[in-house]
Amino acid sequence: MRLNRKNFIVSSLLTLTTFISHSKALELDLDDPQSLINATSLVAYGLMDYYTGDQYGKTVGMFSPPYYWWEAGGAWGSMIDYWWFMQNDSYNDIIMQAMLHQTGENNNYIPLNQSTTEGNDDQAFWGIAAMTAAERNFTNPPKESPQWLYLAQAVFNTMALRWDDTTCGGGLRWQIFVWNTGYDYKNTVSNGALFHLAARLARYTGNTSYADWAEKVWDWMYDIHLISNGTYMFVYDGASATDNCTQLTKYQWTYNQGLLLSGSAYLYNFTGSEIWHERTKKLLNASQVFFNSTTGVMYEAACQPSLSCNTDQRSFKAYFSRFLGLTAQLVPETSDHIMRLLNISAKAAARSCSGGTDGHTCGLNWFIDGWDGYYGLGEQMSALEVMINTKALQRPAPYTSTTGGSSQGNPAAGTETNPTNLAALHITAGSRAGAGIITAIIGISIIACALWLIV
Ligand SMILES: *[C@@H]1O[C@H](CO)[C@@H](O)[C@H](O)[C@H]1NC(C)=O
Numbered sequence: 001m002r003l004n005r006k007n008f009i010v011s012s013l014l015t016l017t018t019f020i021s022h023s024k025a026l027e028l029d030l031d032d033p034q035s036l037i038n039a040t041s042l043v044a045y046g047l048m049d050y051y052t053g054d055q056y057g058k059t060v061g062m063f064s065p066p067y068y069w070w071e072a073g074g075a076w077g078s079m080i081d082y083w084w085f086m087q088n089d090s091y092n093d094i095i096m097q098a099m100l101h102q103t104g105e106n107n108n109y110i111p112l113n114q115s116t117t118e119g120n121d122d123q124a125f126w127g128i129a130a131m132t133a134a135e136r137n138f139t140n141p142p143k144e145s146p147q148w149l150y151l152a153q154a155v156f157n158t159m160a161l162r163w164d165d166t167t168c169g170g171g172l173r174w175q176i177f178v179w180n181t182g183y184d185y186k187n188t189v190s191n192g193a194l195f196h197l198a199a200r201l202a203r204y205t206g207n208t209s210y211a212d213w214a215e216k217v218w219d220w221m222y223d224i225h226l227i228s229n230g231t232y233m234f235v236y237d238g239a240s241a242t243d244n245c246t247q248l249t250k251y252q253w254t255y256n257q258g259l260l261l262s263g264s265a266y267l268y269n270f271t272g273s274e275i276w277h278e279r280t281k282k283l284l285n286a287s288q289v290f291f292n293s294t295t296g297v298m299y300e301a302a303c304q305p306s307l308s309c310n311t312d313q314r315s316f317k318a319y320f321s322r323f324l325g326l327t328a329q330l331v332p333e334t335s336d337h338i339m340r341l342l343n344i345s346a347k348a349a350a351r352s353c354s355g356g357t358d359g360h361t362c363g364l365n366w367f368i369d370g371w372d373g374y375y376g377l378g379e380q381m382s383a384l385e386v387m388i389n390t391k392a393l394q395r396p397a398p399y400t401s402t403t404g405g406s407s408q409g410n411p412a413a414g415t416e417t418n419p420t421n422l423a424a425l426h427i428t429a430g431s432r433a434g435a436g437i438i439t440a441i442i443g444i445s446i447i448a449c450a451l452w453l454i455v
């Protein structure tokens, strides 16, 4: 993901009043199961409208620009959720094909041809989708392909290897590769996603080493105040490694709060520890900043009011909704509170799905009782996730390896020694010169490939 913390002026800014559609919105009647089935099938269909990977000349698993590779990982996670909650398997073959096509040369979701955009957070969102597939017992890949649990472990292992003690007392950098903007930034989404994935792997496998890792990441984030220690447990965007993480960038995003909230819920569910119980409750309490104080409808507080949400940010409410649903499943005492939030927002989101040529394209702002003129993959994902997660309590909680999950893994996934495995490179200050050489080699390879194609 690129420059996610900067608020870009949204190019497709439209005058709200002119474009509010008058076509019939999706009215969600949560007491009528058929209403949710009908509405979500249209929203899911609209999401898949953006998928171009099955078209001639396009790449399987990818959505076309402006959607970066990472968001495809997010979107496949949403489609797995759609299958799981609505029990509609129409898209399962496409999901499977996409998830397996993008695993990369080393089956760790670092395809080399994404190395100009891929950061730790990007890799993590594919890993989270694979983890979801394992926990929901999604159809296992063919025997000769990497399995869901294996992929999630490979993402975790390669991320953990990049833990960087040289500045800030630890933490993951935003970027994997030194040549990408943001390499000097240590951000919450990268570290929060490592924490989150570790928590889920701990609960699924029962291996406490993952829980130890989760705790280590949490402690580091808390120590440098990415997780606030005051009355409210807020989660901030990140800190610059160039000043040893003493200056925080204080944007608050829904998905960051959600990564830590649900990660804590997994750890509480796994360990029964009072510490994770408290953290879960405090993070949920602080989540109120993302709900309109009069209507209770969810919004992306850092960019929605200023009409400045970029393409990435327009999908964040999808993950937040997903993480709220998981928390409700794993910590029963939070479920009433969370379902109230989700129900209100789901109805509002459905009413925003009244735009576009199909008459049910979803918007970004769910406050206005109609479509706000925005449209895109993120808008579809967010509306879909908030709507389907109203069913969180009617479907089983995530399975573990002993309660219904059948996916097979390998604790060493992604770390097998392989000199061509860039992914496992632990780039430290000392090896930055080496990274320059790698850049050159990749550059030359790209040119060589291009020449070869031309010839
Ligand atoms: C759902 O869609 C079907 C087929 O279009 C329609 O017959 C039915 O009335 C719809 N039900 C609800 C509750 O919207």
Ligand SMILES: *[C@@H]1O[C@H](CO)[C@@H](O)[C@H](O)[C@H]1NC(C)=O
Pocket (backbone or CB within 6 Å): 037, 038, 041, 042, 044, 045, 088, 089, 090
């Ligand atoms: C399942 O999804 C497909 C594709 O969107 C849709 O045509 C179909 O009506 C859905 N089935 C149900 C039962 O929702």
Ligand SMILES: *[C@@H]1O[C@H](CO)[C@@H](O)[C@H](O)[C@H]1NC(C)=O
Pocket (backbone or CB within 6 Å): 059, 060, 101, 102, 103, 104, 105, 111, 112, 113, 114
């Ligand atoms: C990128 O590489 C993967 C293999 O890791 C390949 O499947 C995919 O088609 C490539 N994508 C593009 C856009 O070339």
Ligand SMILES: *[C@@H]1O[C@H](CO)[C@@H](O)[C@H](O)[C@H]1NC(C)=O
Pocket (backbone or CB within 6 Å): 167, 168, 169, 170, 224, 244
């Ligand atoms: C950088 O921050 C870490 C963690 O807060 C601290 O332990 C370390 O001493 C700091 N280093 C410098 C050079 O200030």
Ligand SMILES: *[C@@H]1O[C@H](CO)[C@@H](O)[C@H](O)[C@H]1NC(C)=O
Pocket (backbone or CB within 6 Å): 225, 229, 230
């Ligand atoms: C809480 O965080 C603030 C910085 O936001 C810091 O100054 C203060 O020392 C912290 N307090 C504790 C108890 O860690």
Ligand SMILES: *[C@@H]1O[C@H](CO)[C@@H](O)[C@H](O)[C@H]1NC(C)=O
Pocket (backbone or CB within 6 Å): 231, 232, 285, 286
């Ligand atoms: C949230 O935290 C605030 C401050 O500690 C407290 O006053 C409030 O009662 C809490 N709300 C809930 C729902 O726990």
Ligand SMILES: *[C@@H]1O[C@H](CO)[C@@H](O)[C@H](O)[C@H]1NC(C)=O
Pocket (backbone or CB within 6 Å): 268, 269, 270, 272, 329, 330, 331, 332, 397
């Ligand atoms: C863990 O989640 C399951 C499934 O919702 C629930 O039955 C169980 O009570 C939870 N355990 C704890 C300690 O909250």
Ligand SMILES: *[C@@H]1O[C@H](CO)[C@@H](O)[C@H](O)[C@H]1NC(C)=O
Pocket (backbone or CB within 6 Å): 030, 031, 336, 337, 339, 340, 343, 390, 391
């Ligand atoms: C939310 O809606 C569901 C129906 O989808 C209903 O069963 C549940 O009681 C509602 N929960 C709350 C807290 O409103």
Ligand SMILES: *[C@@H]1O[C@H](CO)[C@@H](O)[C@H](O)[C@H]1NC(C)=O
Pocket (backbone or CB within 6 Å): 292, 293, 294, 295, 305, 367, 368
């Ligand atoms: C909350 O919702 C109301 C009613 O839609 C709206 O007027 C207000 O601007 C919203 N507040 C924020 C902070 O967006």
Ligand SMILES: *[C@@H]1O[C@H](CO)[C@@H](O)[C@H](O)[C@H]1NC(C)=O
Pocket (backbone or CB within 6 Å): 137, 140, 403, 404, 405, 406
């Ligand atoms: C999980 O999938 C396996 C393999 O398809 C199947 O045998 C098993 O019954 C499934 N478990 C559950 C809980 O559905």
Ligand SMILES: *[C@@H]1O[C@H](CO)[C@@H](O)[C@H](O)[C@H]1NC(C)=O
Pocket (backbone or CB within 6 Å): 207, 208, 209, 210, 411, 412
């Ligand atoms: C538990 O996980 C750790 C960290 O990935 C791994 O090194 C260890 O082999 C695993 N243990 C078992 C019994 O799988």
